[in-house]
Amino acid sequence: MTQTLIERLEAANGPSRELDWVIAEHLGWTRRQVGQVIAYYAPGDPHMKAGPPKWSASIDAALTLVPEGDNRWPQLDYVGPNPNDSSKGHRWAIWLKKRSSKACRGHSKSSSALALCIAALRAQEAERG
Helix, strand or coil: CCHHHHHHHHHCCCCCHHHHHHHHHHCCCEEEEECCEEEEECCCCCCCECCCCCCCCCHHHHHCCCCCCCCCCCEEEECCCECCEHHHEEEEEEECHHHCCCCEEEEECCCHHHHHHHHHHHHHHHHHC
């Protein structure tokens, strides 16, 4: 994952459908013109979608980005704002089984869902690599 995507999510002033599409592109989604409609397709899913999930606006949607695990892993923690440094705002940490000593972290000054997206995307990268 390029650091640019994370930086863009961290700098966002709030939820954005444009950011949702940037995340979707990173995950391999495609879009095509079908008649007069733009159709969105998730990787491996032949069914047309109206658009990607609202990852940047919804914690429920952002949770779908967290890598799957077993009944104990991954572990998620909403850390909340740092009382000594409010510039980071919302903070999430995700611990993966194979990296249990180091969390994948995400922060956003504007949105808990964005912070979770960042942590989940970092966790996906850690799972792959």
